[in-house]
Amino acid sequence: MVLARFPEDESILHPRSHCRRCDHVLGWWENLPVLSWILLRGRCRQCRAWIGVRYPLIELAMGFLWTACWLRFSPPEIAEIGDIRIHLPTAYSVTQLVGNAVLCWLLLALAALDAEYFWLPDVLTFPGIALGILFTLVQTKLQLGEPATLLESAEKCGLAIVAAAGLILIIRLAYWLVRRVEGMGLGDAKLMAMLGAWLGLRGALECFAIAIFGACVAAFLWLGILAIRRNTADWGKMPLPLGTFLCAAAISEIFYPYWLTAPMHLEYLGLGR
Numbered sequence: 001m002v003l004a005r006f007p008e009d010e011s012i013l014h015p016r017s018h019c020r021r022c023d024h025v026l027g028w029w030e031n032l033p034v035l036s037w038i039l040l041r042g043r044c045r046q047c048r049a050w051i052g053v054r055y056p057l058i059e060l061a062m063g064f065l066w067t068a069c070w071l072r073f074s075p076p077e078i079a080e081i082g083d084i085r086i087h088l089p090t091a092y093s094v095t096q097l098v099g100n101a102v103l104c105w106l107l108l109a110l111a112a113l114d115a116e117y118f119w120l121p122d123v124l125t126f127p128g129i130a131l132g133i134l135f136t137l138v139q140t141k142l143q144l145g146e147p148a149t150l151l152e153s154a155e156k157c158g159l160a161i162v163a164a165a166g167l168i169l170i171i172r173l174a175y176w177l178v179r180r181v182e183g184m185g186l187g188d189a190k191l192m193a194m195l196g197a198w199l200g201l202r203g204a205l206e207c208f209a210i211a212i213f214g215a216c217v218a219a220f221l222w223l224g225i226l227a228i229r230r231n232t233a234d235w236g237k238m239p240l241p242l243g244t245f246l247c248a249a250a251i252s253e254i255f256y257p258y259w260l261t262a263p264m265h266l267e268y269l270g271l272g273r
Contacts, residue, residue: 003058003112006121022047033059058112065104065251072255073097092142099135100254103128103198107247110191114243120187125194132197133157157197164196164204165189188242195250203253210252211245218245 004020005012017026024046030036037056044051075093106128113119133154140153168189175183195204219240 003054003109003116006113006123007117007119019044019046019049021049033063054112054116058108062105062108065108066101068255069097069101069104073100092139095135095138095142099131099139102131103135103254104251106131106194107250111244111247114187114241114247118185118239118241120185120191120243122187122190125187125190128194129161129190129197132194133161135198136200156200160196160199160201160204161193162196163201164208165193167205167208168192184242188246191243191246195246199250199253199257203250203257206258207246207249207253210249211242214245214248215240215242 015025017031018024019026022044024044030040030045034056037051040051042051042053043049073093073096075090075097106124110120110124110128113121113124136153136157137150140150144150168184172182172184172186172189175181192204192208195207199207219238222238
């Protein structure tokens, strides 16, 4: 719904879900994730217009990410009543689960919008920043609960937001000074600020490094395809959705933090070779 309505400047609350071509209002059974697309064979029941494969793919991806969140962040505490073992959720683990599920939703939506439209809407990034600050403070409160520590966490979160966004702005300014054209959108800076709020400065910088590496690999592959096709026009102007790569890197950071810098952490702890 977000991917279809936001680019058309439509509300996600009303009107009800409908065909983009004939405005046929969908029944409840036509709105079931993935299953409805399969039952309808990817076409509108009224006008037979092609619905598009992106809808079930996004729904599958979201279901996979939320399942991964449950497996990764589900409450570890277990109580035994007779022969029955019951998971007892704690406030901290529930916050982890819900918070990371929300972050995955935001990242998937932003990744898809940037890949298709080269657009990272403020209506997602700004609330994402606010939610990231709230998530960080709540986590700190539940872990430690000391006012001084909470204030320190807020300061670190603010620094991470400013530094992460500032990195993109500096690169953007440098590119403009050299070539007198914009090479990076402000949406990328806002997305980096959002990652700083949720993942901290280290996490945001690690996402940036992974995203740049992924974008370079994609660029070289695309240039190789152009070379094979002998199409050398405007190679230097080929656009890449950096936001999509940042979102993919952030998803990896959610489930496997420190994986890029793990060798350095092991050496610091005296466990490296």
